[in-house]
Amino acid sequence: xxxxxxxxxxxxxALCVTGAAAAxxxxxxxxxxxxxxxxxxxxxxxxxxxxVEDMDRSVxxxxxxxxxxxxxxxxxxxxxxxxxxxxxxxRVRIVTLKLGSESIELLQFLAxxxxxxxxxxxxxxxxxxxxxxxxxDMDRAYAVLRQNKVEHASAGPQRLPDWxxxxxxxxxxxxxxxxxxxxxxxxxxxxxxDPKWQHTGDRLFLGIDHTAIVVSDTDASLRFYHDLLGLRxxxxxxxxxxxxxxxxxxxxxxxxxxxxxxxxxxxxELLEYLSPRDGRAIPVDEHANDLVHRExxxxxxxxxxxxxxxxxAKTNFISDGLVSFHGPRLGFTRGFVVRDPDGHAISIxxx
Numbered sequence: 001x002x003x004x005x006x007x008x009x010x011x012x013x014a015l016c017v018t019g020a021a022a023a024x025x026x027x028x029x030x031x032x033x034x035x036x037x038x039x040x041x042x043x044x045x046x047x048x049x050x051x052v053e054d055m056d057r058s059v060x061x062x063x064x065x066x067x068x069x070x071x072x073x074x075x076x077x078x079x080x081x082x083x084x085x086x087x088x089x090x091r092v093r094i095v096t097l098k099l100g101s102e103s104i105e106l107l108q109f110l111a112x113x114x115x116x117x118x119x120x121x122x123x124x125x126x127x128x129x130x131x132x133x134x135x136x137d138m139d140r141a142y143a144v145l146r147q148n149k150v151e152h153a154s155a156g157p158q159r160l161p162d163w164x165x166x167x168x169x170x171x172x173x174x175x176x177x178x179x180x181x182x183x184x185x186x187x188x189x190x191x192x193x194d195p196k197w198q199h200t201g202d203r204l205f206l207g208i209d210h211t212a213i214v215v216s217d218t219d220a221s222l223r224f225y226h227d228l229l230g231l232r233x234x235x236x237x238x239x240x241x242x243x244x245x246x247x248x249x250x251x252x253x254x255x256x257x258x259x260x261x262x263x264x265x266x267x268x269e270l271l272e273y274l275s276p277r278d279g280r281a282i283p284v285d286e287h288a289n290d291l292v293h294r295e296x297x298x299x300x301x302x303x304x305x306x307x308x309x310x311x312x313a314k315t316n317f318i319s320d321g322l323v324s325f326h327g328p329r330l331g332f333t334r335g336f337v338v339r340d341p342d343g344h345a346i347s348i349x350x351x
Contacts, residue, residue: 040306042229042298042348045265047096047103047331048131048211049295049347051288052179053116055093055108061178065148066133067205068097068104075110076330083320084330084337085288087112096331100207101196102266104131105297105331107288114289117180123153123248124279126342127286128214128271129294130174130182134207136200138171138187144204145185151176154247174247179291184212210259210267211296213344214279218256218272220341225268228313229298231260234267238274252276268296282343288318295337295345303334303350310338310348318345 052058062068077091085092093108121127135141138157153174169189177183186209188197193209200206215221225231240254248255256272273279286292300306303322310317319336335349 040229040300040309041302042231042262042300043264044299045211045231045262045268045296046208047105047297048129048208048266049105049107049297049345050179050181051107051109051114051291051293053108053113053291054178055095055106057178058106058108059095059097061148062097062104062106065144065150066099066183067203068099071096071098071103072331080323080325081330084323084335086318086320086337087287087289090289094330099133099205102208104208107295109289112289114287114291114293117291121180121292122250122279123182124214124250124253124273124276126214126216126279126344127282127292128182128279129211129344130184131211131266132184132186132209133205134193134197134209135185135187136204136206138173138185140204141185141187142173145173145175151180153182153249158243158247172247181291181294208266210269211294212269212271213296213342214271214273215340215342216272216279216281217341218258218270221270221272222258224313224315224340225260225270228309231262231268234259234261250276262298265299284343286343288337288345293345295347297332297347297349299332299349299351301350303336303348306348307336315339316343 059070063070073095075091075093081090081092082088087109089112090109091111093110095106097104097106142157153176157171157173159169159171170192171187173185175183190198197206222233226233236258238254238256244255245251245253250273252275254274256274258270260268260270288295307322316339317336318339322334322336324334332349332351335347337345337347340346
């Protein structure tokens with residue numbers, strides 16, 4: 001039914017919000033593992049790292065179209081970098097961009113260059129990952145994107161109807177950046193979402209609400225993100241119907257969606273396609289220099305304490321163990337990169 005589909009769709013956004021403004025149920029809100037004596041305590045999510053082909057082109061897009069602010073621009077190489085990313089001979093240009101309180105990192109591998117994103121990529125392929133940017137005015141934001149000739153991933157912005165108590169007035173749109181990475185923009189009406197999205201002044205693009213990843217088995221992913229890393233389950237829903245199909249451009253899409261949060265930073269959404277189940281897995285030979293590569297950074301007080309539980313859980317390490325830097329060359333001083341159960345890259349770092 002239309003009402004059920006839209007009600008479910010509303011739960012897919014901003015599920016990390018707490019308090020009355022959220023107006024959403026805290027489904028299956030179990031205590032984090034760290035509160036029960038676990039060894040890993042994640043205190044923040046972000047930034048999200050994105051591998052790009054042409055740094056100047058990407059910086060121009062994110063700063064001039066989406067109004068991110070350039071914070072830093074550095075070039076790194078050497079044994080530390082090779083061991084961190086798991087790519088021999090790495091020379092990487094890294095640009096940090098900030099929007100509101102959140103940030104992303106663009107990575108260009110000057111050497112060695114990786115592979116492009118598959119031209120037939122779909123939203124239900126497991127390598128799918130997007131960032132969700134909040135806007136103050138969807139019509140204005142969409143006009144800016146049209147003026148800059150972005151590639152559509154949705155037919156156009158969608159507005160959820162006012163009679164829907166939880167989602168009335170929420171607007172959403174999907175598009176692609178110059179490297180074909182999917183990006184979402186969202187607009188919350190008064191009384192919806194985190195209150196910080198309501199005090200916008202004259203800004204149009206406000207900040208990053210969450211990053212979303214496709215997973216093959218939600219329960220397996222929760223054992224990693226919730227049970228092992230201690231992220232909080234903020235909400236869950238099952239989405240289907242024509243709106244979901246056209247939003248993701250996947251015919252017959254039916255999704256199980258679970259939102260996770262750390263004490264600070266954007267949320268992480270797990271998207272499991274209950275149907276169709278023909279999404280392709282992340283290639284086993286995917287590397288950090290491939291354009292399909294995205295990396296979600298998780299901050300912890302003690303990376304050393306995180307390595308043993310991850311190894312005991314038979315986690316696949318991209319990095320050659322814990323890597324320490326002489327100064328915060330990459331925005332942090334110590335860290336390593338692992339893969340979640342589906343192969344998504346996760347950085348565990350200390351600033």
